[in-house]
Amino acid sequence: MSMQVVDKFYGRRKGRPLKKQKTEFLKTLDLYKIKFPLDLKTIFPNTQEVWLEIGFGGGEHLAALAEQNREVGFIGAEAFMNGVASFLQYRSEKQLTNVRLFPDDVRLLLQELPDNSIQKVFILFPDPWPKKKHHKRRIVNPKLLSELSRIVKKGGEVRLASDVPDYIEHMQRAFQSVSEFHPYFCSQEKPNFWPSTRYEMKAIEAQQYPQYLIYLKD
Numbered sequence: 001m002s003m004q005v006v007d008k009f010y011g012r013r014k015g016r017p018l019k020k021q022k023t024e025f026l027k028t029l030d031l032y033k034i035k036f037p038l039d040l041k042t043i044f045p046n047t048q049e050v051w052l053e054i055g056f057g058g059g060e061h062l063a064a065l066a067e068q069n070r071e072v073g074f075i076g077a078e079a080f081m082n083g084v085a086s087f088l089q090y091r092s093e094k095q096l097t098n099v100r101l102f103p104d105d106v107r108l109l110l111q112e113l114p115d116n117s118i119q120k121v122f123i124l125f126p127d128p129w130p131k132k133k134h135h136k137r138r139i140v141n142p143k144l145l146s147e148l149s150r151i152v153k154k155g156g157e158v159r160l161a162s163d164v165p166d167y168i169e170h171m172q173r174a175f176q177s178v179s180e181f182h183p184y185f186c187s188q189e190k191p192n193f194w195p196s197t198r199y200e201m202k203a204i205e206a207q208q209y210p211q212y213l214i215y216l217k218d
Contacts, residue, residue, distance in 0.1 A: 025088035026081065032091070034075060034102040038112045043100055044073030049119040053077065054106050054139065055126055057199060059087025064195035065122075066096045072119075074099040077106035106139075110147040118151045121158045125199045125210070128164040140171045142178075149180040152217045157184070159194070163203035163210040175215050185214035 034043070040050055050073040056062040062076045076099055078084055084103045091099060102109045129137045140160070148158060158181065162168050175181050185191070190212050200210055 022082075022085040022089060025092065026085040028088060028092075029084060029101065029103065032088070032099065032101050034100050034109065036112055038109075038114075040073070040114065040117055044098070047071060047073035047098065049073070050075065050117060051120040051122070052113075052118050053122040053124075055123065056087060057083050057125070057197060059083060059090050061122065061124060061195045061197045062087060062099065063090035063094055063096060066099045067094050068195075070098055072098060075102060075109070076100075077102040077104075077109055079104055079106075107144075107147075110144070110151065113147075113151045115150050116153045119153055119156045121148060121152060121156075122160075123158070124161045124197055125163065125203075126167075128162065128167040130164070130166070135170070138167070138170060140167075140174050142174065145174055145178045145181075149178055149217070154217055156217045158215045158217075160213040160215075161190075161200065161210050163200070163208040165211075168211045168213070171213065180217055181215040182218060183213070184216045185212065187212055 044050060048071070051065070051069075052075045053062045053065075054077050056076045056078045057080075059076065059078075062074060066072075066074045076087060078087070078101070081103065084101060087099075087101070090096065123140060126139045127137075129135060152158065160171055162171070172183075172186075175183065188209050188211055190196075190210070194212065203210055
C-alpha cells in the first residue's frame with residue numbers, strides 16, 4: 001500500500017523537558033518502532049491477534065493490557081514523545097516484548113495496515129478540541145472510521161472513552177454513519193476488564209465522569 005498525503009497533524013509532539021532516566025529510555029525507541037514496509041507477520045510472528053491503541057498518552061493503559069495479554073501483539077501509536085518515553089519505561093519494567101510503537105501521526109500507520117488485520121482498537125480520552133471551529137481536528141471523524149472499517153476484523157471491536165459530553169455525542173454520531181459497526185456498550189460504569197488511565201483518574205477527581213463506549217464490527 002503506497003503512502004498517501006494526510007491532512008495537517010495538530011497534536012503535540014513534545015512537552016516539558018524529559019528527566020534523564022526517560023531520556024535514556026527514549027534512546028531505545030528505534031528498537032521497538034514500527035517501520036515501513038509493514039509486515040505484521042514478521043513483527044508479531046507468534047500471535048493470533050493484533051490490537052491497536054491510538055494516542056496512548058502516558059502508556060499506562062497500553063502497558064496494563066500488554067501485561068495481561070502477552071499472547072497478543074500490540075501497536076501503540078502516540079506522537080507525543082513524552083508519552084512514548086513513559087511507555088518505554090513501562091516496557092522495560094514489565095518486560096513487555098509484545099508491543100511495537102508508532103511515534104508519529106497515526107493516519108500514516110492506518111493507511112499501511114492490511115485489511116481485516118486488527119482485532120481491537122482503543123481510542124481513550126482523545127483531545128476534544130472543544131471550540132466548534134476546531135471540531136474538524138478531532139481524531140474520531142469519517143476518514144478515521146473509514147480506515148477502521150477496513151482494518152478491523154469481522155467481530156472485532158473499537159473501545160472509546162471521554163469525559164467530554166459533547167465529544168461523546170460527536171463519536172456516537174460518527175459511528176451511526178458507519179454501517180459496519182454497531183453499538184455494544186455505553187455506560188459511565190467502566191467494565192472490570194478495562195484498565196484505568198491517569199487522565200481518567202484526574203477527570204473523576206474533578207467530578208467529570210467519563211463515558212465508555214464499545215462498538216463491534218459486523
